[in-house]
Amino acid sequence: MITGSEMAVVDANAEALGVPRKQLMESSGNAVAETVREVAEPGETVVIVAGRGNNGGDAFVAARFLDEFDVRVRLLGRAETLTTAIARENWEALLAAEYDTRELRDSTAIDLGDADVLVDAMLGTGISGDLREPAATAAAAMNAADAPIISVDVPSGFDAETGTTAPSAVEPDHIITFHDTKPGLTELDIPVRVADIGIPATAETFVERGDLLRLSRAAESHKGDHGEVLVIGGGPYTGAPALAAQAVLRAGADLVKVTCPTSVAHEVQGYSENLILYPMQGRRLEPGHVGPVMEYAREHDTLVIGPGLGDDEETLEAARAIIESYDGTAVVDADPLKIVPEVETEADLICTPHQGELTAMGGKTAEDWRERRDLVAEFAADLNHTLLVKGNYDIVADADRSRVSRTGNPGMTVGGTGDVLAGVTGALAATLDPFEAAGVGAFVTGRAGDIAAETYGNGLVATDLLDAIPQAME
Numbered sequence: 001m002i003t004g005s006e007m008a009v010v011d012a013n014a015e016a017l018g019v020p021r022k023q024l025m026e027s028s029g030n031a032v033a034e035t036v037r038e039v040a041e042p043g044e045t046v047v048i049v050a051g052r053g054n055n056g057g058d059a060f061v062a063a064r065f066l067d068e069f070d071v072r073v074r075l076l077g078r079a080e081t082l083t084t085a086i087a088r089e090n091w092e093a094l095l096a097a098e099y100d101t102r103e104l105r106d107s108t109a110i111d112l113g114d115a116d117v118l119v120d121a122m123l124g125t126g127i128s129g130d131l132r133e134p135a136a137t138a139a140a141a142m143n144a145a146d147a148p149i150i151s152v153d154v155p156s157g158f159d160a161e162t163g164t165t166a167p168s169a170v171e172p173d174h175i176i177t178f179h180d181t182k183p184g185l186t187e188l189d190i191p192v193r194v195a196d197i198g199i200p201a202t203a204e205t206f207v208e209r210g211d212l213l214r215l216s217r218a219a220e221s222h223k224g225d226h227g228e229v230l231v232i233g234g235g236p237y238t239g240a241p242a243l244a245a246q247a248v249l250r251a252g253a254d255l256v257k258v259t260c261p262t263s264v265a266h267e268v269q270g271y272s273e274n275l276i277l278y279p280m281q282g283r284r285l286e287p288g289h290v291g292p293v294m295e296y297a298r299e300h301d302t303l304v305i306g307p308g309l310g311d312d313e314e315t316l317e318a319a320r321a322i323i324e325s326y327d328g329t330a331v332v333d334a335d336p337l338k339i340v341p342e343v344e345t346e347a348d349l350i351c352t353p354h355q356g357e358l359t360a361m362g363g364k365t366a367e368d369w370r371e372r373r374d375l376v377a378e379f380a381a382d383l384n385h386t387l388l389v390k391g392n393y394d395i396v397a398d399a400d401r402s403r404v405s406r407t408g409n410p411g412m413t414v415g416g417t418g419d420v421l422a423g424v425t426g427a428l429a430a431t432l433d434p435f436e437a438a439g440v441g442a443f444v445t446g447r448a449g450d451i452a453a454e455t456y457g458n459g460l461v462a463t464d465l466l467d468a469i470p471q472a473m474e
């Protein structure tokens with residue numbers, strides 16, 4: 001089962017993999033024509049009511065596939081109002097070849113009188129709200145007609161996000177849907193056929209450009225609140241928390257604060273005047289810092305804990321106490337990763353190990369990415385947290401899903417790119433769920449590395465990635 005918005009991600013990913021939407025529309029239209037051939041008898045009249053978007057576009061393709069079939073096809077649509085280029089191209093192909101097309105200007109005059117079969121291609125996953133005119137009147141006319149109705153993708157008036165049906169919706173006798181069934185569709189108790197439209201399976205496995213659609217959706221639902229992130233890091237390594245914090249800002253969070261030992265505060269500040277510091281007395285994180293750090297932590301949407309902390313026993317003890325008393329989303333990177341398998345926490349952790357850190361945590365790895373993905377997925381289910389395992393293919397998994405991101409390049413083995421990834425992921429986790437944040441975080445950081453490599457090749461450094469993050473998110 002796939003929701004309408006998830007379908008949009010997969011469809012854009014298919015395009016990124018070289019299978020553009022127009023090609024998918026060709027398969028969809030073919031599948032619609034096949035269903036018509038099953039429902040209609042030879043010599044009958046098939047009336048297709050086409051909407052202005054790609055749902056209508058599917059029907060234009062279907063009309064072309066039905067040309068050689070022994071039925072009369074009448075197509076009702078409004079060419080001048082088509083909203084997508086590929087629907088228009090398919091409509092124009094019908095006009096050019098002189099198919100029987102009619103403009104549906106006024107739905108009160110909709111004439112379905114001689115239809116033996118009706119095809120409902122008015123609205124698919126692009127609907128918002130109840131049916132508006134002229135679709136509402138057309139739907140009523142179709143429901144009142146005596147002919148069986150085939151709905152394309154979903155009944156017009158059905159919301160593929162929530163699985164709810166508008167009162168004015170088309171009431172079909174058959175549904176031909178694409179790629180996968182949609183939420184609530186089978187509950188309608190109408191025969192549903194699912195057509196394979198040639199979307200590569202990896203359009204759902206790989207994080208691709210389509211996944212960036214999640215960012216605009218998150219921005220809409222969070223109405224301008226892009227989150228506040230606390231980075232807990234620094235000690236033996238000074239640059240790491242500063243890199244992570246700058247990555248948080250580049251990835252669009254509203255605010256980032258860094259809590260780091262006073263011994264490194266000056267250096268961290270030196271990286272950027274945009275960073276706000278909460279210094280902790282001393283040279284490294286210690287159990288005595290936990291109280292105040294937790295107070296800061298509660299004021300933020302997500303935590304990034306680990307960059308540059310080091311592996312001193314007391315530091316790890318403090319990190320454990322922080323993770324165990326936190327209940328939000330936290331990205332865990334570097335040395336504290338090794339304590340994750342033993343921590344008990346309400347928090348949603350996104351752990352970002354490289355292969356070596358993964359095995360130190362007790363996870364397994366393999367040469368082949370598919371095998372590696374399955375092993376990481378198993379381990380994520382054991383841990384009950386999200387894993388983002390860095391490698392030439394980054395593997396992201398939680399208890400029940402897994403994805404693979406292929407962006408990035410060998411230049412990124414330079415120090416500090418992991419800190420950037422942790423920061424980007426922490427920022428995204430303020431508006432996306434942990435699994436989505438990890439997938440998009442891996443994709444965006446790798447893509448930023450690819451943009452940086454265009455200029456610097458293998459000589460790129462972590463700070464080059466920072467500048468490329470906004471472009472990588474477009």
Ligand SMILES: NC(=O)C1=CN([C@@H]2O[C@H](COP(=O)(O)OP(=O)(O)OC[C@H]3O[C@@H](n4cnc5c(N)ncnc54)[C@H](O)[C@@H]3O)[C@@H](O)[C@H]2O)[C@@H](O)CC1
Nearest residue numbers: 011025052053054055123124125126127128130131132153
């Ligand atoms: N992977 C995919 O997502 C694929 C989608 N395809 C088809 O494309 C459809 C989605 O296409 P679109 O995104 O263009 O959207 P639709 O064609 O479902 O609808 C968009 C149109 O409906 C109008 N509209 C929205 N809400 C309305 C309302 N309440 N009352 C009246 N009009 C309303 C919009 O103004 C717009 O013109 C799918 O349902 C499917 O049929 C296929 O072509 C192939 C692949």
Ligand SMILES: [K+]
Nearest residue numbers: 123152154156
């Ligand atoms: K439809």
